[in-house]
Amino acid sequence: MxxxxxxxxxxxxxxxxxxxxxxxxxxxxxxxxxxxxxxxxxxxxxxxxxxxxxxNRIIAIVWIVLPVIGLLERFGLQQRAATLIRSLKSATAGKLLILYLIYRQITAAIGLHSTAGQAQTVRPLVAPMALAAAEKQHGELTEAEAETVKAYSAATDNVGLFFGEDIFFAIGSIVLIQQILAGYGYDLAPLHLALWAIPSAIAAFLIQSTRLLLFDRKLARRGQ
Incomplete structure (x- = not known):
């Protein structure tokens, strides 16, 4: 019973x-x-x-990191990051985000997925720095333009992680792809799948970088 x-x-x-x-x-x-x-x-x-x-102790790390980030923001992390960017004469939002994209893809490709992310870096550092760079080059932004800069910052992190992590063969997505292909008779090693992820990562980098540079030009033309 x-x-x-x-x-x-x-x-x-x-x-x-x-x-x-x-x-x-x-x-x-x-x-x-x-x-x-x-x-x-x-x-x-x-x-x-x-x-x-x-x-499941690795999951608890997130709840330890978030309060630390909150304290850093409370004591002026965003303002310090923005001040640093304003001191660089040639910095633009697009160029800054391209550098972040390179960092995100490289670290994801070697398995360091948690060294950056929306909560860890985009909100407290990357987005404020991109906003500061855009305002330095193009003056005060409208609310819509500021939100667009934030959106590009978040999207850059997503693109870098998504197309960079598959280069690291010891990850769940590679195993999933391998098992699905094996079901259709294609026996591929994880390393082979990871190598073929490199062209996709390069293409993603070029496309996202082009979008960021075009966004820089769009901001530059708004006052003309």
Whole structure:
């Protein structure tokens, strides 16, 4: 006979969210209650929590990094980055983002995916620096133009990561491609797939760089 009592934990989650209690507290209490109702003793429940945290500790790094980034922003990281860019005479938004694209593709290609990203670098550093470069060269931007600069900053990070990471053969996407091709009778080594990702990465770099330079020209023509 199936024991449905452990499902009370789901009801506790729904009730806790409905009453707008602290989500972390609700989930923790519900998990403990589920374990105890299922017949686990207190020490076994705590041990299961510890094992789950240890097995997934890499995920917790994100929640450590985000507060650090928030503190850096609170104490003027964006302003310092913008000041640095304003001191460079020839810096433009397009040129700056092209340099970031090179960095993002190279680091992704060697497996260093987490050295940059939307939260880690685009919001606190890249976007403010691109805005500062655009304002230095073309004067004050409209709200729409500023949002476009931010969008290009985010898009550059996505392009660099997406087309750079497949060059690193020890990644899940390469394994997925290999398994799908194997199902159709094409037996390819991960290294071969990674090598053939290089032309795509080069093409992506050239296309995105062209878009960024055209955006620079568009900003330059707006006052004419």
């Amino acid at each position: 199936i024991d449905y009592w452990p499902l009370i934990g789901i009801a506790l989650v729904v009730l806790g969210f409905a009453l707008k209690f602290n989500p972390m507290l609700v989930v923790t209490v519900s998990a403990i209650a589920t374990g105890l109702i299922a017949g686990m003793d207190w020490h076994e429940v705590i041990s299961t929590f510890g094992k789950a945290f240890n097995d």
